[in-house]
Amino acid sequence: MSVAIEVQKLNKQFVLRHTRSLKEAIVWLVTGRKGDISKKFHALHNVDLEIQQGETVALLGLNGSGKSTLLKHISGVMLPDSGSVRTRGRVAGLIEVGAGFHHDLSGRENVYLNGAILGMTEAQIDEQFDSIVEFSEIGEFIDTEVRFYSSGMYLRLAFSVAVHTDPEVFLVDEILAVGDEPFQRKCLARIKELSAAGKTLVVVSHDLELVSRICDRGVVLKHGNIVFDGAIDAAVAQLRSQV
C-alpha cells in the first residue's frame, strides 16, 4: 500500500477582512495603519496526516474545527500558508454537489459540463453517459432544463456525475443526505463499492451514524488541531464526549 494523501505541518490562517474597498484600505494605510483592518485566525495548526491508498477516513469535528478547510487543501482549492499537502493520482471532490450546475442548461448539457469540471475527458463522459443517467433515475427528463427539476432530481443527477468520475481519491463533503431513502441507500452502496475497489475515501460529515457505516478510520479535529486519530468508533465516541 502506498500513501495516497500526505499532509505535513500544514498551517492555514484566515484573514477576516471586513473591507472590500480600495478607499478603506488606502485610508487605513495613510492614517498610519491604526487599528486592525483585518483579524486573523488559525484554521489549521500544524496538521500532520497520512492516508494510505484504499483507506476510508472520516474527518470529524464540530463546526469551525477546520475539517472542511483541510478537505479544501487536499482538493487543491486552497493552498497552505506553510507546510505541504501532496496527493497521488487524480483527486475528485464531491464537495457540495451541484457546484458548476447551471439552471438554464439541460440535464444532458450539465452532465457534460459538470463531468468536465470534475476532470473527465469527453470520451469518458460519452462512455459513462448512459450509466450516469440510469443511476440518477432522471430518465426522460435528461433533456429538460435543470431549473424545472425538483431539488431531489437535481441532487441525484449531480451525485451521479460525481460518482462516475472514477478518481483515485474521493473527497466527500456533507452531501450524503441526497434524495430519498432508497436513493441514499444506493449512494451508500456505490460509495462502498468504490472503497471495495481500492479507492481512497475522505468524508466530512456531521452524520455520525452514517460516517461510522462507511469509514474505518476517524480523525477528530478541534480548533484546527488533530486531537484524535484512530478507529472510527473510538473517534465518534471522542467527538461525542466533546459536546
Add this chain to the structure above:
Amino acid sequence: MTTASDFSETAPLVRPGVGGGLADVFRQRFLLKLLVRKELQIRYKGSVLGLLWSYVKPGVQFLVFYIALGVFLGLEKSARNPDGLANYAVYLFSGIVLINFFTEALSNAARSIVGNGGLIKKIYLPRELFPVASVWVSAVHFIPQLIVLVVACVFAGWHPSLLQLVAAIAGFVIVAMLATGLGLLFGSANVYFRDSENIVDMLLMVATWTSPIMYSWTMVQSKLGASWYAVYQVNPITIGVEAFHYAFWLPTTDETAPMPPNLLPLWVPVGIVVSLAVLVLGQWVFRRLEGRFAQEL
C-alpha cells in the same frame, strides 16, 4: 479497476492546486469549449430578439456615431467638406467592431472570477479558464459584426491585398492578447478589491477615445507633435484599429489617404510585443493572487 490502482501506485505524489497557468487552459480545451458554449447559450436566454441583439446594439451605436460625428461634426468627406474622410461610415465601423470586442472581452473577463466564485471556492480547476472563456465568447460575438463589416466593405468596393488581410488578423490578435492579459490582471484583483470593476469601466471609456476610432490619426499627430504622437501610437488598441483601417477601410477608398508611417514594419510588431508583455504580466499577477481566491471570494 486494476489499471487504475496500478497507475496510482506509480503516479508520483504531487501538490494539488498548483497549476500550469494558461498552458493548463490549453490542456483543458474540452472544458473551455463547454464553458464558452454555456455562456453563449445563457447570454440571451429569455430575450425575444436573442442573438439579434449582437447586431442591433452595434447597429444603433454605429448610427448614432455616424450621424453625430460624420454628419454633424463633419468628419465625412462630401462635396461641401472635401477635407473629411472618404467612406467615413466604413472607417468608423471597422474601428467600432474592434473596440466593441475589446470592451466586451475585458469587462466580462474582469468579472469572470468573482462571477464564478461559487465554483472556484469548491472545486479546483485552472482558474485562467474563466477569463479566457470570456474573451473567447466575445470573439464569437465579434463574428457577426465582422460579417456586417465585410458586407459593407464589399458594397463600398473592397479589394484587399493579402498583406492587408494579414494586417487585420494581426490587429485582432493584438487586441485579443491585450484583453486576455488585462482580464487576468483585473479579474484577479477584483477578488480582493471590487473597485477593479469600476476601474475597468473607466478604462474602457477612455480606450474608446484614445484610439483613432471616431477621428483620424492625422488630427492627433498635428495637435500632439511627433514625440507625443509616438506615445499615442504605442497603445496596442490604436495599432489594432489602424491595422483594421488598413485592411477594411483603405481598400474601399482610392488608397490616397495617409496611413500612419511605419504601421506594418514598426507598429504592428510593437503592438504584438506590448500585448504579449501585458499578457505575461497579467498571468504573473494572476498566479500570485490565485492562491487565496478560495478564501477571499
